[in-house]
Amino acid sequence: MKTMDSEDLDRLLAAMIQSADDISDLLFVTGKPPQAEVRGNLEPFPMEPPESALTSQHIEGLAGAIIRDNPRLMQDLANLGSCDCSYALKNFCRFRVNIYARTEISRW
Numbered sequence: 822m823k824t825m826d827s828e829d830l831d832r833l834l835a836a837m838i839q840s841a842d843d844i845s846d847l848l849f850v851t852g853k854p855p856q857a858e859v860r861g862n863l864e865p866f867p868m869e870p871p872e873s874a875l876t877s878q879h880i881e882g883l884a885g886a887i888i889r890d891n892p893r894l895m896q897d898l899a900n901l902g903s904c905d906c907s908y909a910l911k912n913f914c915r916f917r918v919n920i921y922a923r924t925e926i927s928r929w
């Protein structure tokens with residue numbers, strides 16, 4: 822799994838949190854810019870040009886920085902298609918995290 826540098830992840834999360842009051846969730850979805858839920862509305866968080874949307878490589882890097890080669894989380898993600906964990910910004914805040922890998926089922 823590709824991994825984003827944890828310092829870059831920390832900077833991104835801190836910038837997103839500080840971008841508005843009353844943020845309840847941060848969302849990272851392939852094909853969209855990072856988003857913050859503010860008072861029930863999703864608001865895009867601008868990415869540095871020239872990219873306007875997250876790629877699957879961005880998402881994989883974010884997930885890798887959060888999972889940090891934790892065997893249980895890697896196994897859950899591989900076997901179940903998702904994993905639940907937490908991530909903390911030192912002396913700032915803690916996040917509940919759900920990483921979901923969309924998979925296509927070809928059994929049908």
